[in-house]
Amino acid sequence: MIRTTYHKCLQGRKRAMKMLKNMLQERRAKPSRLQSDFYDYVLEELQKEGTVLTAAIALDLMFVLLFASFETTSLALTAAVKFLSDHPRVLEQLEEEHQTILKQREDPNSGVTWKEYKSMTFTFQFINETVRLANIVPGIFRKALREINFKGYTIPAGWAIMVCPPAVHLNPAKYRDPLAFNPWRWEGMESNGASKHFMAFGGGMRFCVGTEFTKVQMAIFLHCLVTKHRWQVIKGGNIVRTPGLQYPNGFHIQITEKGLQKHEPEQTSM
Numbered sequence: 001m002i003r004t005t006y007h008k009c010l011q012g013r014k015r016a017m018k019m020l021k022n023m024l025q026e027r028r029a030k031p032s033r034l035q036s037d038f039y040d041y042v043l044e045e046l047q048k049e050g051t052v053l054t055a056a057i058a059l060d061l062m063f064v065l066l067f068a069s070f071e072t073t074s075l076a077l078t079a080a081v082k083f084l085s086d087h088p089r090v091l092e093q094l095e096e097e098h099q100t101i102l103k104q105r106e107d108p109n110s111g112v113t114w115k116e117y118k119s120m121t122f123t124f125q126f127i128n129e130t131v132r133l134a135n136i137v138p139g140i141f142r143k144a145l146r147e148i149n150f151k152g153y154t155i156p157a158g159w160a161i162m163v164c165p166p167a168v169h170l171n172p173a174k175y176r177d178p179l180a181f182n183p184w185r186w187e188g189m190e191s192n193g194a195s196k197h198f199m200a201f202g203g204g205m206r207f208c209v210g211t212e213f214t215k216v217q218m219a220i221f222l223h224c225l226v227t228k229h230r231w232q233v234i235k236g237g238n239i240v241r242t243p244g245l246q247y248p249n250g251f252h253i254q255i256t257e258k259g260l261q262k263h264e265p266e267q268t269s270m
């Protein structure tokens, strides 16, 4: 029997679904009084009277979220550190933005405030450029609800459409020198998350629900990284697309705390 990649994916999905189903059963049998994670919230919703959620939908949701929330942000952050390592001028400006925030902070012991977060102009340019070039989601699917005529082509009603964000993000008519990593290209541009020329987080009715969360997570990570640490690339960092973004040999960096004279560096594989 030939085991295709697709077949292996189906088997993997089956195994993952079985694990999630067991977890659901365990938690139903022994419900915790405190909601400790998202699964507990799903369970609570499932038990509400008149809910539209079924166990099958809940399990599907949990399965999708494993990819949607974990794989995406970790890939984006890895790409971000790689871009920073390859572009010292970008790192310099990012550091400057975050050092200014620290200098102006009234209470040196406070965490990042909402006002500080909203002031991270260059950080948002950097995040936009990272997700534009990273093209973490290589395809978005839609269904033609009615016949569509587009540039002389007809898409019959009911057909599946695959939108390809990389084709949009690397379009030289919209992005000058599209393969260059250039956060400054976003200067003065309103970034509301989605447009015809920027769809790293999708668009329309199925626009990524995690977009703002991702931006907060990335901005806070970058804030801590550039204000408290320095790092050195050890190995890896090669990028392949299969078609998703992958680092076949990982991306290994050595992180040291800023300001510490003698410190045993941690080696981190991203």
Ligand code: HEM
Pocket (backbone or CB within 6 Å): 068, 069, 070, 072, 073, 076, 131, 136, 137, 140, 141, 199, 200, 201, 202, 203, 204, 205, 206, 207, 208, 209, 210, 211, 213, 214
């Ligand atoms: C760099 C990080 C991320 C990227 C690049 C990304 C990208 C996307 C894209 C392209 C879509 C498809 C939208 C469409 O079909 O138009 C999507 C959907 C979705 N994303 Fe994200 N995402 C990220 C992070 C997250 C996070 C952190 C979460 C959850 C905490 C999340 C949850 C979802 C969900 C639930 C959907 C489905 C929305 C729906 O179908 O209505 N994503 N994401």
